Amino acid sequence: MSVVSGAPSEWITGRDGVPYPPEPWRLHADFGITLFLVPVAALPPEVAAHAPAGARMLRLGDRAIVGVAAVRYGEGSVLTYDELLVAVPVWHRGGLRVSISQIWVDSAASRTGGRELWGIPKHLMTTQRHASGGHLEATFTDAAGAPLASVSAEPTGRLPGRWPLPLPTAQRLPDVGWDDRISLNRMRAGIHSIRAEWRFDGPLSWLRSARPVVCVGLSRADITFGQ
Numbered sequence: 001m002s003v004v005s006g007a008p009s010e011w012i013t014g015r016d017g018v019p020y021p022p023e024p025w026r027l028h029a030d031f032g033i034t035l036f037l038v039p040v041a042a043l044p045p046e047v048a049a050h051a052p053a054g055a056r057m058l059r060l061g062d063r064a065i066v067g068v069a070a071v072r073y074g075e076g077s078v079l080t081y082d083e084l085l086v087a088v089p090v091w092h093r094g095g096l097r098v099s100i101s102q103i104w105v106d107s108a109a110s111r112t113g114g115r116e117l118w119g120i121p122k123h124l125m126t127t128q129r130h131a132s133g134g135h136l137e138a139t140f141t142d143a144a145g146a147p148l149a150s151v152s153a154e155p156t157g158r159l160p161g162r163w164p165l166p167l168p169t170a171q172r173l174p175d176v177g178w179d180d181r182i183s184l185n186r187m188r189a190g191i192h193s194i195r196a197e198w199r200f201d202g203p204l205s206w207l208r209s210a211r212p213v214v215c216v217g218l219s220r221a222d223i224t225f226g227q
Contacts (some may be wrong), residue, residue, distance in 0.1 A: 012113070020079075020113030023226025029075040031189075031218035032070045033105050034196050036210035044101075044206050047088055050121050051099040052172045052180040055090040065089055066210065067098075067108045068198065070138055072129070073110075074209040081107035082127035084140045084149060086204065092171060097182065101201065104140060104148060106227040117180030117226060119171035143176060147201040150216070155217055157193040164188050167223070189221035 007019035014020055040062055047057070047064075057064050071083040085103040091095060103127035105111050114120040125148060129138040141147050167185040171178060180189040194217040200207040 007109075008200075011109075012116075013111035014116055018108045018112040019223060020109040020116070023117050025078045025113075025223075025225040027073050027225060028075065029071050029077070029218070029221045029223060029224040031216075031221060032151060032171065032196055033196060033216045033218070034068050034198060034212050035214040035216075036066045036068065036207060036212050038066045038207070038210045040064050042206055042209075044203075046101040046121070047099075048084075050101045050172055051088070051090055052088065052170050052182075055092040055097075055099060055170055056213055058089045058091065058096075066109055066207070067206065068149075068204075070136070070140075072131075072154070079107055079110050079113075081105050081110050082125075082129060082138070082140075083110070084125065084127075088146075092170045093182070095168065096142045097168040099170050115173060115176050116168060118183045119173035120169070121171075121173055121180035134207075142202065149201065149204050150199045151196055153196040153215075153217070154196050155192040155194050159191045162188050162190050162220070165218075166224070183226055185223065185225045187218075187221050187223045189218040192217035 007074040011021055016191040022065045050192040067087050069085050073081050083105045087098045100120050104123050106125055106127045111122040111124055126141050137152050139150040163188045167187050169183045171181045185224045194215045196215045
């Protein structure tokens with residue numbers, strides 16, 4: 001787990017005493033993303049709890065679109081860490097945005113900064129990962145050591161070039177004072193098709209019977225997160 005020591009003077013000290021970088025965060029990352037179709041009735045309460053009032057989930061009939069991503073923020077980023085997240089696309093204030101409902105990181109600075117800057121409900125985890133030749137094996141466990149998820153992924157194709165991708169988030173996190181927090185973030189990345197196999201446990205067990213429909217990799221992503 002990443003622990004911040006000797007943080008730069010311009011960093012903000014969080015309510016829990018953990019310092020984190022001010023926005024915007026400049027990040028370089030690789031993503032493995034799978035989109036699932038999940039019956040709306042099977043969604044956990046966190047999905048509605050962390051979306052702003054008035055946000056409407058995108059659906060296909062009685063099923064919601066749910067994205068699960070394993071992310072590695074690497075060298076050159078303001079923080080380096082692994083992330084596991086679950087998010088849903090929502091229509092909010094006349095635009096398409098992403099609402100993150102469950103998320104874990106192995107960086108205390110990312111946890112505290114994500115919560116206080118953008119209302120993202122981050123929790124701490126531990127990551128075991130091995131990447132070789134484009135193949136990724138990763139296992140994620142929560143702060144108490146209980147399993148969350150594991151993924152095995154490898155690329156199967158690639159689009160030429162690098163693509164600009166919007167990444168707006170819309171969040172609610174009342175325990176830090178955010179009832180409606182929009183962040184207009186941006187990214188440029190290479191896009192791959194990937195083959196991914198997920199296993200879910202604990203608070204993600206509701207995804208075990210979900211049907212995967214699309215798997216995508218984003219490589220060498222340059223991200224500006226925050227205003």
